[in-house]
Amino acid sequence: GExxxxxxxTLSVQEGDSAVIKCTYSDSASNxxxxxxxxxxxxxxxxxxxxxxxxxxxxxRIAVTLNKTAKHFSLHITETQPEDSAVYFCAAPQRSNxxxxxxxxxxxxxxxx
Amino acid sequence: xxGVAQSPRYKIIEKRQSVAFWCNPISGHATLYWYQQILGQGxxxxxxxxxxxxVDDSQLPKDRFSAERLKGVDSTLKIQPAKLEDSAVYLCASSLxxxxxxxxxxxxxxxxxx
Numbered sequence: 001g002e003x004x005x006x007x008x009x010t011l012s013v014q015e016g017d018s019a020v021i022k023c024t025y026s027d028s029a030s031n032x033x034x035x036x037x038x039x040x041x042x043x044x045x046x047x048x049x050x051x052x053x054x055x056x057x058x059x060x061r062i063a064v065t066l067n068k069t070a071k072h073f074s075l076h077i078t079e080t081q082p083e084d085s086a087v088y089f090c091a092a093p094q095r096s097n098x099x100x101x102x103x104x105x106x107x108x109x110x111x112x113x
Numbered sequence: 114x115x116g117v118a119q120s121p122r123y124k125i126i127e128k129r130q131s132v133a134f135w136c137n138p139i140s141g142h143a144t145l146y147w148y149q150q151i152l153g154q155g156x157x158x159x160x161x162x163x164x165x166x167x168v169d170d171s172q173l174p175k176d177r178f179s180a181e182r183l184k185g186v187d188s189t190l191k192i193q194p195a196k197l198e199d200s201a202v203y204l205c206a207s208s209l210x211x212x213x214x215x216x217x218x219x220x221x222x223x224x225x226x227x
Contacts, residue, residue: 004155006155034215036218042220043117043204043218043219043220043221044156044204044218045218046215046216046217049215089155089156091155100158100161100169101158101216103155103156103157104155105153105154105155106153106154106155
């Protein structure tokens with residue numbers, strides 16, 4: 001099945017700086033890569049996703065880039081704000097069941113004021 | 114649009130007891146998922162339903178976990194008997210058949226087994 005590795009596990013940034021989280025995947029056939037944000041005690045929420053036919057997607061202060069050759073994708077948060085503090089998960093679908101998402105272990109982002 | 118509903122939000126039980134969780138997906142979402150999220154880890158899929166049929170339960174510990182989705186809407190997940198390692202947040206999610214990658218999660222049930 002799909003194996004998704006996520007780094008770093010924790011990330012502390014100064015407010016206004018950028019944050020970057022990277023995920024690698026194992027199945028070259030994977031074609032969809034979502035990112036979820038989970039605030040403390042709350043549900044995971046989809047914040048951005050990218051499909052394999054594009055290399056980059058932006059939505060205001062967040063962007064996701066995809067390198068299919070190297071099999072990795074990254075989340076970029078610019079001009080970080082305190083409300084960006086949360087756990088971020090990447091995911092990728094499994095070849096055997098493309099409804100089934102394999103999640104990374106998560107990155108805890110702390111934005112320091 | 115109403116989101117995915119789950120109950121209870123919290124549950125504390127002793128090991129070897131049984132427990133049940135309930136999920137009501139977003140109206141019209143044919144696909145329903147149950148995930149287990151252990152503290153400090155990403156969600157792990159336990160079971161996936163398409164309408165009222167099971168699509169994938171390969172990671173469900175079937176000796177103690179069971180789930181059903183009668184009438185293709187609400188779903189229940191049961192654990193009997195519970196073990197200490199079952200302590201986790203149990204998340205329900207749903208998606209449209211045509212947009213299967215966009216999964217919407219419920220608030221979860223935090224289970225503590227003592």
